[in-house]
Amino acid sequence: MVESLRLGVAGLGTVGASLLRILQRHGNDLALRVGRPVVVTSVSARDRMRDRGVDLTPFAWFDDPVALARSNDIDVFVELMGGADGPAAASVRAAIEAGKHVVTANKALLARHGTELARAAEANGVSLNFEAAAAGGIPIIKTLRESLAGNTVSRVYGILNGTCNYILTRMEREGLSFDACLAEAQRLGYAEADPTFDVDGFDTAHKLSLLTAIAFGSEIDTDEIYVEGIRSITTADIEAADELGYRIKLLGVASWSDGGIEQRVHPTMVPKSSPIARVDGVTNAVAVEADFVGRLVLSGPGAGGDATASSVMSDIADIARGDVVGTFGRPAHTLQPYRRAGIRAHEGGYYIRLAVYDRPGAFASIAKRMAENDISLESIVQRRRAPKADAPDHPQPLEPQPVILITYDTTETQVREALDRITADGHIAEQPQMIRIEQLA
Amino acid sequence: MVESLRLGVAGLGTVGASLLRILQRHGNDLALRVGRPVVVTSVSARDRMRDRGVDLTPFAWFDDPVALARSNDIDVFVELMGGADGPAAASVRAAIEAGKHVVTANKALLARHGTELARAAEANGVSLNFEAAAAGGIPIIKTLRESLAGNTVSRVYGILNGTCNYILTRMEREGLSFDACLAEAQRLGYAEADPTFDVDGFDTAHKLSLLTAIAFGSEIDTDEIYVEGIRSITTADIEAADELGYRIKLLGVASWSDGGIEQRVHPTMVPKSSPIARVDGVTNAVAVEADFVGRLVLSGPGAGGDATASSVMSDIADIARGDVVGTFGRPAHTLQPYRRAGIRAHEGGYYIRLAVYDRPGAFASIAKRMAENDISLESIVQRRRAPKADAPDHPQPLEPQPVILITYDTTETQVREALDRITADGHIAEQPQMIRIEQLA
Structure with a gap:
């Protein structure tokens, strides 16, 4: 009998609960696919008593995620708490130091500490996987890390924030103002009470910084990203764009030119005929342009518990099979210092x-x-x-x-x-x- | 120093020549990514003297691909000859028996012998990878095999033949007949002199049969596919579709219902609002519907030497890193006999x-x-x-x-x-x- 892969899951919000449901529903099939059982042994969350619709009694409970990360009863620490610092950062560092593989959906953590954590993982011989941290259910991390191994990427860009895309789509279809569409998105649960992180472009910037690191083999530098949100977009702009043959999308764009990288997040007029222009509502899409493959476009759900958990499970399956890929697709010590694109401005x-x-x-x-x-x-x-x-x-x-x-x-x-x-x-x-x-x- | 991964390449048409160019241009970067050098040691093709724009002098030449497949100087046999039987089948079998990993772009071979070859590969402890055999540069095989490990797929469908999609797109845009557009496609090199394999749907059926096996964990059964090509489509149909809010695409569709599988290839009216309707020209696109991720759509180049070689290299990189995934995403001996969908017809x-x-x-x-x-x-x-x-x-x-x-x-x-x-x-x-x-x- 092959040994089980034992998971410790920290954070039992919508993604964590979906992950437990995947294992309940597809655990047997997954074991067949990866060649060994995959089981959750331990969990940690803020509130033990909250009803999540999932039976937690089979799992050991940890109040402290750092203690869970160091537990001898896990092989993989699954971090689904969120936050750039605090318990998420502390427990991921503890897991890596304790020789545990880490799977995380935490874009803020990686945007801030990704290079350091990748190097720590490499030094400790463990995987640090993060498919769910960018574009939810879309397998863009695996595509960039593995499928494009024989390519040099020239540009990667996409619609990486469903909240903004929903608002822009509604403004266009209904002729409503930004404020009205934001209020609607909040009512429907597509936007937070404080929407700053989404509508001002920071969420997109975090995700873009991760794609950039893989695409160009550079250290992460989220601070180098020019960020502009969608608050200033009016229906007059959307109507004018329409007449001129364009649509307005919040894009994250990273490109290589003049021996350096340009990263920007801002509302963008894109030709109606481009595939990215036709991505509506909360759907995300990422396009990659590379020398041999040409252009690939991947679209799908950018958020939601089930879709995000699907990506978390993809990372876990890779670890269960013993596949080892560098966090950013190459050895972390070979990541080049971030170099901004040449003297010429955009x-x-x-x-x-x-x-x-x-x-x-x-x-x-x-x-x-x-x-x-x-x-x-x-x-x-x-x-x-x-x-x-x-x-x-x-x-x-x-x-x-x-x-x-x-x-x-x-x-x-x-x-x-x-x-x-x-x-x-x-x-x-x-x-x-x-x-x-x-x-x- | 880590040992090099040694490739033997059989077939030096456009894909083979592109593969050699990738290694020339990106060999160093690839070695960094996968942790070891990847080198071609030996090649085989029909005509040694043909000018392919690539210097073949560094490689050992084999007139017989079967001899190349058994050579002690290779770790991976890369089969780019094509054909369901003949030298391709003989040399792939020989390579597997000799304990060599196999990478192939040969859809016809796998559509006919895929189940048998996957079992042979498993029995001999080698990989049989075929990303390039379906949808060219699009990473749909990796997505189905690995990224969707935590999902049950309900339907996979797509535009899998660039020739047909080019012809239908031109008929729609220019109002020209099928015959006129086929002649144009032949002039531009998008269609063969004998276009049967493409326009009558068989190429799509071969590719679909591979997606079906991974998506539903079944043995391959290309003969079970209902196949109808695009010759009967007239401009009157395209115009009527347009007025009714549809476009006509040649789709391959595989779905799971009533405890069985339905596979069909035929011209299909798809709503204009669906992403698949907007895929034009020689571009391919594949959509997957699964229980946790929802719907993913991947689009990109379905053919062409460079794009196809990009997928071949992705398979080689997986082998170089030591990643082992079952040919169809699970152990070959667990593939279920093909079971046609229940009593009810489509x-x-x-x-x-x-x-x-x-x-x-x-x-x-x-x-x-x-x-x-x-x-x-x-x-x-x-x-x-x-x-x-x-x-x-x-x-x-x-x-x-x-x-x-x-x-x-x-x-x-x-x-x-x-x-x-x-x-x-x-x-x-x-x-x-x-x-x-x-x-x-």
Whole structure:
């Protein structure tokens, strides 16, 4: 009889409870697949008494996850508590030091301490697996770590936050404001009471930092990511994007250029014809561009207890079979220091929306500022608002008019400079809106 | 120094040449990732003198692939010759018997002998990997074998043949006939001079049979697949599909129901809103529905030397790291005999196009036949063709009129019976067209 693989599970929220259900329902089949039984021996959570719909009596209970991590009755420590520091970090470190394999769904922990933990795991000869930490049920970590072993990746990008994608999809379909859609997402449980982490882009940045490390073999540097959330997106932007053949998505993008890495998270105008543009609601999608395979796109559930537990179980199955892959797809000591992409700033097209006072010379002045900054315009859309009903014959309404500009490729520095000057000239009524355009095949 | 993993490559067509280029370009990085050098020691091909753009002088040459498979200078036999029997089958068997791991891109070989070869590999303690045999560069085999270890799959389906998808995409976009688009595909190298294997659905069936074995843990049975190709699809069908909110794709579908498996390959009407409907040109896509993860969709290049070689390299990397996964994701001796889905035939909606003679009672007679077979109609579209210019006042043109029927869920037996009776009644001018509708979320 082959020895069982013994799991200690810390954290029994929705993912932990789903993991126990997978083992109940598919334990026999799993044992067949991996060649040995996989059993939970011990668990830890904050509240022992909470009803999780799962019988916990077969398992040893630990109040302290660090004690569980060091227990002699486990081979794998499954960390499902969350949090970049605190008990999660302490117990993962303890497990690695005690020679236990670790499986975690904790993106915040890895975004902050991933390089250090990967090196510790390597030094102690254990696995540190984290398929569930990026894009939920989508097997993007395994794909990058293993399937693309014969490729050099040039770009990885995706929709990595279901909350933001749900809100943008609803704004587009229903013509509702960001605030209204956020409130709806909160009612449906797709957004937290404090939505900052999701809607301001930090969740996407954490996940992107993990994909970047594998894709480019670099140490993790979440602080190097430019992060901008979706709060400033208006229905006017979404409508204008639609007319111009684009949709607006919150993308995380990591690319290799000029001997360095560029990482950004921001609302992005993507061509409607691109596969990523068609990913709606809470679904996530990740695209990888690499020299031999070309482009792969993986889409699926980015969150939810069952889908996330499916990825946790994939990591456990790898350990049960004895498969050993470096945490980031290569030996942790070979990860290169993070190197930011060269001197040139990000180049690309930009969407600019201005609220321009409708008076003589305003538009000429704007055009002059763009030209001064060497910005060529691909298109200009000025749609005169209907004059107010009570002043139909007003000769020069002071109501500002929306003007949409689409630039050819230029640098962010040039665009920002031009917009600063346009703002100083006093012809516009609000802060200009600026959204990057990503050319995706 | 860790020992190198030594490869013997049989078959130096586009995939073989790409594989050699990957090792030239990324050999050092690959060695870092997998922990040991990976080197080609020996090669075999039909024509030693052909210029492949790759220097073969470093490699031992074998005229006979079976001799290469048994060579003491290789650890892995990489079979890229193709063909269900002949040298491919002989050399793969020889390699397994000689205790060599095997990596193959040969779908025909596995579709015919997969169960037997998997058992032989298991008995000899070697790996038999075949990521490149289904959907080219898409990591669907690894996803099914490893990532979904904690799931029960209910359905797997996809666009698995780039030639057919290219032809259908061109027919739709350009309004051209099947024959015209096939000729174009042949000119561009997307279709063979003899296109039978692709356009009649056999290539898709071979690939599907491999996905089925992993998804449901069953022995391979390609003969159990219902196969219908795309030759009968007309622009009239594509236009009608478009108006009704569908697109026509050649799908391979395998599903589990009533304690058995249903496998089919046929042109399918899929809702435009489904991700699979939006996969255009030579791109492939596979969707998997499973109990915990929900639905995953993977898309990417289904063919081409570089993309296919990327998958071959993924298999080689797994062997280099020492990862051992059963050929079909579980021990070969536990594969269950293939069991066809229960007594009930396939149920679903159907699209039917009839060329009806425009005379009194014709339509009533058709409606009666449908009712007699308990078929309810979801929609009926009858678009009267403009009368011929030289007979504008002809009271009852004998020119047959196209009538499109969409049925609610029914069985194929019932539809076929009704159509036989309608044909016998003599009201229609041509063989009826019938296309299955697949309800995809």
